[in-house]
Amino acid sequence: MSSQTxxxxxxxxxxxxxxxxxxxxxxALPPVLHPGTMQPxxxxxxxxxxxxxxxxxxxSTEREIPIPEPVRDVFRLWRPSPLYRAHRLEKALGTPAxxxxxxxxxxxxxxHKPNTAVPQAWYNAQAGVKKLTTETGAGQWGTSLAFAxxxxxxxxxxxxxxxxxxxxxxxxxxxxxxGATCIASPSSETNSGRAILAKRPDHPGSLGIAISEAVEIAxxxxxxxxxxxxxxxxxxxxxTIVGQEAMMQMEMAGDDPDVIVGCTGGGSNFAGxxxxxxxxxxxxxxKRRIVAVEPAACPSLTRGKYAYDFGDTxxxxxxxKMHTLGSTFTxxxxxxxxxxxxGMAPLVSHLKELDxxxxxxxxxxxxxxxxxxxxxxxxxxxxxxxxxxxxxxxEEALRCKREGxxxxxxxxxxxxxxxDMAAYQNYFAGKLTDASYSExxxxxxxxxxxSVPA
Amino acid sequence: MSSQTxxxxxxxxxxxxxxxxxxxxxxALPPVLHPGTMQPxxxxxxxxxxxxxxxxxxxSTEREIPIPEPVRDVFRLWRPSPLYRAHRLEKALGTPAxxxxxxxxxxxxxxHKPNTAVPQAWYNAQAGVKKLTTETGAGQWGTSLAFAxxxxxxxxxxxxxxxxxxxxxxxxxxxxxxGATCIASPSSETNSGRAILAKRPDHPGSLGIAISEAVEIAxxxxxxxxxxxxxxxxxxxxxTIVGQEAMMQMEMAGDDPDVIVGCTGGGSNFAGxxxxxxxxxxxxxxKRRIVAVEPAACPSLTRGKYAYDFGDTxxxxxxxKMHTLGSTFTxxxxxxxxxxxxGMAPLVSHLKELDxxxxxxxxxxxxxxxxxxxxxxxxxxxxxxxxxxxxxxxEEALRCKREGxxxxxxxxxxxxxxxDMAAYQNYFAGKLTDASYSExxxxxxxxxxxSVPA
Numbered sequence: 001m002s003s004q005t006x007x008x009x010x011x012x013x014x015x016x017x018x019x020x021x022x023x024x025x026x027x028a029l030p031p032v033l034h035p036g037t038m039q040p041x042x043x044x045x046x047x048x049x050x051x052x053x054x055x056x057x058x059x060s061t062e063r064e065i066p067i068p069e070p071v072r073d074v075f076r077l078w079r080p081s082p083l084y085r086a087h088r089l090e091k092a093l094g095t096p097a098x099x100x101x102x103x104x105x106x107x108x109x110x111x112h113k114p115n116t117a118v119p120q121a122w123y124n125a126q127a128g129v130k131k132l133t134t135e136t137g138a139g140q141w142g143t144s145l146a147f148a149x150x151x152x153x154x155x156x157x158x159x160x161x162x163x164x165x166x167x168x169x170x171x172x173x174x175x176x177x178x179g180a181t182c183i184a185s186p187s188s189e190t191n192s193g194r195a196i197l198a199k200r201p202d203h204p205g206s207l208g209i210a211i212s213e214a215v216e217i218a219x220x221x222x223x224x225x226x227x228x229x230x231x232x233x234x235x236x237x238x239x240t241i242v243g244q245e246a247m248m249q250m251e252m253a254g255d256d257p258d259v260i261v262g263c264t265g266g267g268s269n270f271a272g273x274x275x276x277x278x279x280x281x282x283x284x285x286x287k288r289r290i291v292a293v294e295p296a297a298c299p300s301l302t303r304g305k306y307a308y309d310f311g312d313t314x315x316x317x318x319x320x321k322m323h324t325l326g327s328t329f330t331x332x333x334x335x336x337x338x339x340x341x342x343g344m345a346p347l348v349s350h351l352k353e354l355d356x357x358x359x360x361x362x363x364x365x366x367x368x369x370x371x372x373x374x375x376x377x378x379x380x381x382x383x384x385x386x387x388x389x390x391x392x393x394x395e396e397a398l399r400c401k402r403e404g405x406x407x408x409x410x411x412x413x414x415x416x417x418x419x420d421m422a423a424y425q426n427y428f429a430g431k432l433t434d435a436s437y438s439e440x441x442x443x444x445x446x447x448x449x450x451s452v453p454a
Numbered sequence: 455m456s457s458q459t460x461x462x463x464x465x466x467x468x469x470x471x472x473x474x475x476x477x478x479x480x481x482a483l484p485p486v487l488h489p490g491t492m493q494p495x496x497x498x499x500x501x502x503x504x505x506x507x508x509x510x511x512x513x514s515t516e517r518e519i520p521i522p523e524p525v526r527d528v529f530r531l532w533r534p535s536p537l538y539r540a541h542r543l544e545k546a547l548g549t550p551a552x553x554x555x556x557x558x559x560x561x562x563x564x565x566h567k568p569n570t571a572v573p574q575a576w577y578n579a580q581a582g583v584k585k586l587t588t589e590t591g592a593g594q595w596g597t598s599l600a601f602a603x604x605x606x607x608x609x610x611x612x613x614x615x616x617x618x619x620x621x622x623x624x625x626x627x628x629x630x631x632x633g634a635t636c637i638a639s640p641s642s643e644t645n646s647g648r649a650i651l652a653k654r655p656d657h658p659g660s661l662g663i664a665i666s667e668a669v670e671i672a673x674x675x676x677x678x679x680x681x682x683x684x685x686x687x688x689x690x691x692x693x694t695i696v697g698q699e700a701m702m703q704m705e706m707a708g709d710d711p712d713v714i715v716g717c718t719g720g721g722s723n724f725a726g727x728x729x730x731x732x733x734x735x736x737x738x739x740x741k742r743r744i745v746a747v748e749p750a751a752c753p754s755l756t757r758g759k760y761a762y763d764f765g766d767t768x769x770x771x772x773x774x775k776m777h778t779l780g781s782t783f784t785x786x787x788x789x790x791x792x793x794x795x796x797g798m799a800p801l802v803s804h805l806k807e808l809d810x811x812x813x814x815x816x817x818x819x820x821x822x823x824x825x826x827x828x829x830x831x832x833x834x835x836x837x838x839x840x841x842x843x844x845x846x847x848x849e850e851a852l853r854c855k856r857e858g859x860x861x862x863x864x865x866x867x868x869x870x871x872x873x874d875m876a877a878y879q880n881y882f883a884g885k886l887t888d889a890s891y892s893e894x895x896x897x898x899x900x901x902x903x904x905s906v907p908a
Contacts, residue, residue: 006530008465076460077538077833084531088605106560108833110872150830151542170875176882177829177875375631376604379531379562418564418872421624421631428630 005087007249009080016067019240021275021347022233023063024282029233029350030321033308038453041318048219049226051127054120057234063279065237071119074151078107078114079241083249088377090397097400098255099393101413102246102273103380109174111383111415112269113144113229116238120227121148131155131224133217135185135210137164138337139171140383140415141229146180159185159213162205164337171419185210192216192314207341208313208327215316230266231311231322231345239272246410247276257288257410259396263388264292264301264359265338267345273412275347278356290357292348293392295367297435298331300324300344301352301359303442308452309343319450322349326445332435334364335423336384342445360392363434367391368427371417383415384423459541461703463534470521473694475729475801476687477517478736483687483804484775487762492907495772502673503680505581508574511688517733519691525573528605532561532568533695537703542831544851551854552709553847555867556700556727557834563628565837565869566723567598567683570692574681575602585609585678587671589639589664591618592791593625594837594869595683600634613639613667616659618791625873639664646670646768661795662767662781669770684720685765685776685799693726700864701730711742711864713850717842718746718755718813719792721799727866729801732810744811746802747846749821751889752785754778754798755806755813757896762906763797773904776803780899786889788818789877790838796899814846817888821845822881825871837869838877 022029031040043055050058057065067075086099104112124132132154136142142158149156158180165172165184172182185205186193192212196203203209211228218226228235250257260277262270274290281287294301304323311317313327323344325331331340344352351357364384371387373394374380382390393411400407417424426432476483485494497509504512511519521529540553558566578586586608590596596612603610612634619626619638626636639659640647646666650657657663665682672680682689704711714731716724728744735741748755758777765771767781777798779785785794798806805811818838825841827848828834836844847865854861871878880886 005527006465008462011460011462073459074833108835147833151833169879173875173879173882174835174872177826177835177878179830372631376633379528379601379605381562381628381631417631418628419875421627421873424631425623425627428627 005085007083007252009245009248011076011080013248014072014075014080015241015244017064018067018237019244019276019279020060020063020065020237021279022061024279026282027354029346033319033452035310035315035319035450049215051123051129051225053123053127054234057237058232068119068122071122074118080245081106083246085253086378089374092373092377093394093397093401095397095401096404096406097397098406098408099397100250100253100255100257100408100410102242103413104242104269105380105413105416109140109144109147110418111140111144112239112242112272113141114147115241115272116229116235116268117144117148119238121145121152121154124225125152125154129154129223129225131157132227133157133159133214133224134227134229135159135207135214137161137207137340139164139168139175139419140338142180143171143174144229145227146175146178149180150178156180157217158182159187159210161185161207161210162203185213187213189213190216192316206313206330211312212314212316215312230268231343233347235268236271236275236345236347239268240275242272242412243274243276246273250410255408256286258407259289259291259409261291261293261389261392261396261409261411263339263385263414264294264344264348265385266341267348269412269414271345271348278351291392292357292359293388294359294361295334295336295339295388296361296363297334297437298325298340299361300342302361304344305446305449306349306353307449309449311343319452320346322346323352324449325442326448328448329442329445332437334435335420336364336388338385339388362388362391365432365434368424368432370394380413381417382413383417384420386414389413458707459539461537461706463699463702465530465534467702468526468529468534469695469698471518472521472691473698473730473733474514474517474519474691475733476515478733480736481808483800487773487906489764489769489773489904503669505577505583505679507577507581508688511691512686522573522576525576528572534699535560537700539707540832543828546827546831547848547851547855549851549855550858550860551851552860552862553851554704554707554709554862554864556696557867558696558723559834559867559870563594563598563601564872565594565598566693566696566726567595568601569695569726570683570689570722571598571602573692575599575606575608578679579606579608583608583677583679585611586681587611587613587668587678588681588683589613589661589668591615591661591794593618593622593629593873594792596634597625597628598683599681600629600632603634604632610634611671612636613641613664615639615661615664616657639667641667643667644670646770660767660784665766666768666770669766684722685797687801689722690725690729690799690801693722694729696726696866697728697730700727704864709862710740712861713743713745713863715745715747715843715846715850715863715865717793717839717868718748718798718802719839720795721802723866723868725799725802732805745846746811746813747842748813748815749788749790749793749842750815750817751788751891752779752794753815754796756815758798759900759903760803760807761903763903765797773906774800776800777806778903779896780902782902783896783899786891788889789874790818790842792839793842816842816845819886819888822878822886824848834867835871836867837871838874840868843867
């Protein structure tokens with residue numbers, strides 16, 4: 001028990017290895033399949049898209065994977081990140097629960113995304129790659145890869161979903177400040193983009209389409225690779241530095257979390273905070289409740305089907321088994337752009353199937369309400385994505401109040417909302433509504449899942 | 455000499471006192487005058503606007519003034535702030551100089567302003583004040599006071615310059631997220647606002663007008679006080695925590711600055727980084743070059759007159775002796791809104807007259823160029839105001855390159871640019887120009903300075 005607010009690790013205690021949960025899984029992850037042969041893909045199948053070091057991380061079952069020293073050197077710009085006890089929020093809620101949050105908004109990009117952008121850029125640079133392509137929706141990932149690329153001399157080309165490109169020019173300006181090139185997607189630079197534009201010249205774009213374009217460019221250019229900001233095993237691996245630090249900081253605080261909460265879009269920040277704790281449990285340690293919070297308007301974990309599906313719209317990616325709403329599902333517009341993805345990380349999906357995690361979904365207005373309460377009590381304005389984790393943590397704290405329990409709650413505040421004030425502006429103007437999809441559309445998208453031989 | 459990049463102080467070394475340079479001045483600051491009587495103002499004259507503790511700080515000559523523990527407790531959310539060695543920027547410039555920067559963008563508001571907003575809000579709350587008024591241009595100060603007010607239960611009313619209110623709705627959204635009320639200035643809520651609107655209903659507003667409105671509300675309401683984000687002695691005092699921390703961090707780095715650079719609008723972040731070092735010199739320590747960098751479009755230190763002037767447009771404030779462009783001077787529009795003020799802090803002006811500091815001015819396009827180079831090498835996107843300090847530091851580093859000297863340069867990176875991406879967008883689109891004023895307008899404004907008996 002402590003009256004302290006902030007828990008900082010000395011730089012000397014910054015983790016030297018990533019934690020790989022594959023080493024501790026009671027059941028191995030289903031294989032990734034080649035969509036042509038329906039056979040498991042091998043490293044060579046992925047080589048056009050990723051450097052070999054990242055491919056090896058994707059399939060590794062080593063528990064600890066060393067973080068290269070040049071990557072740790074960049075991490076020192078903002079890591080170890082702080083852990084806070086939310087004394088003021090607890091007081092505002094009148095809860096006996098103790099609430100802690102790990103804050104990843106201290107990175108130069110303002111979110112957890114540089115935790116994987118930096119190693120991805122570094123491994124590519126080491127492999128002699130000159131250019132990286134990627135997609136971005138809200139812009140957090142594109143910003144982070146642009147930042148990382150600038151540090152290691154890589155050209156970064158970002159396919160930005162057309163509607164974001166037009167409506168969020170400031171995000172583009174950040175990427176350009178870091179030296180990246182932004183292209184509105186669908187674009188005329190790729191076959192997949194041109195095919196969509198031919199049907200509908202004013203297409204607003206989607207994350208699935210932008211992924212197709214970025215993958216196509218990487219697959220067809222020798223000096224170019226592709227980088228993804230979530231979903232894949234190696235991306236989730238890179239985020240485990242968050243949970244490892246949090247574990248040491250909770251020890252400093254003299255508390256041990258009973259409940260861990262994270263928001264989930266592709267699953268990376270949730271994995272980052274929770275996997276090291278889940279691993280501890282899998283090796284015989286304390287059993288904790290691990291709660292994934294997703295947007296009710298794009299609820300892959302709570303409403304999706306656990307099945308093999310494509311990661312993109314043009315079906316250029318391999319097939320992975322995951323909770324999916326169907327690769328043709330178009331989530332309605334809402335403000336947590338970073339959570340608008342049809343699928344969930346295979347590792348997170350697998351843990352859900354193994355009953356090692358729980359999932360819940362909230363609509364956006366309630367999440368913004370939670371975010372504003374958080375800002376007014378704790379002083380940090382959360383990103384719309386992070387508001388889902390805030391909402392989840394507050395609901396747990398209110399449950400503790402009802403039950404008279406003093407649970408220790410830990411959540412990941414994965415980014416600040418400084419780039420998202422238009423969303424708050426809409427919230428205060430009463431213009432924000434709880435966007436939702438039609439059941440017919442979801443059923444239609446799910447009916448189109450690829451059939452995979454048993 | 456160190457290859458380390460980041461220098462972090464342990465929380466236990468966060469300063470317990472502010473450093474008051476008035477204790478070490480070789481010549482006392484000229485008195486503040488009552489505009490009616492032309493006599494020095496006493497504490498009672500200021501009592502309608504400020505709580506007594508802040509008035510006493512304004513006139514104190516004690517060298518060390520204790521930082522209240524509840525204020526330090528809030529500071530722990532982000533303080534001590536990091537000091538960085540800019541290895542990558544040095545390499546990009548090919549300079550033998552060593553460049554260090556203190557980074558104040560880690561605060562919840564993204565700038566150094568909370569360093570004074572928090573104590574101001576706390577002293578007001580302690581004095582039983584219920585409401586605070588203030589003005590804001592770019593929004594950094596309004597955001598910071600809104601943040602501080604939310605922590606101590608104070609209502610905060612911000613008069614935001616009309617043109618910013620309309621063009622920068624996101625800034626307003628941040629203030630509203632912290633629970634503050636924003637009013638476009640000139641407004642119909644005050645006599646000074648109504649008088650201006652009567653002449654010109656579509657008046658775009660100015661910082662001077664917004665100050666008049668905020669002061670008027672505070673002066674005419676018993677439960678309301680006024681808070682200023684720069685210029686005044688107590689505000690500069692509160693910022694000295696920055697330089698005190700930097701001094702300890704430079705020791706950790708094993709270096710001692712030869713040149714210290716800060717940008718100047720009202721003077722507070724410059725004072726924060728430099729006053730503790732200047733004080734050391736005044737007490738017989740090392741002589742360093744201290745360089746104030748101001749915008750060429752609003753050059754109070756380099757082109758203004760050192761004279762008594764009002765702090766606002768409606769002439770509701772006392773008269774202070776400072777470098778001023780005249781209270782009727784309207785700086786042309788440029789992107790470092792936090793530097794668009796006609797006067798300079800009396801303490802900074804006084805040090806300039808005593809030849810204890812130097813001043814230089816740069817136009818904005820060159821400052822943005824410097825900021826983009828900084829972002830691409832160091833990873834942090836600076837605020838437009840901070841770009842002036844970056845530019846100043848880079849010019850010093852290039853001088854060292856020409857002279858083959860390995861000077862140690864320290865500058866204050868007072869805030870990040872996440873709220874200012876529209877300015878970067880204009881820069882990349884080639885739309886940014888070097889705004890300037892007309893010599894006639896400056897001469898006219900200077901001719902209107904109040905006459906004060908010798």
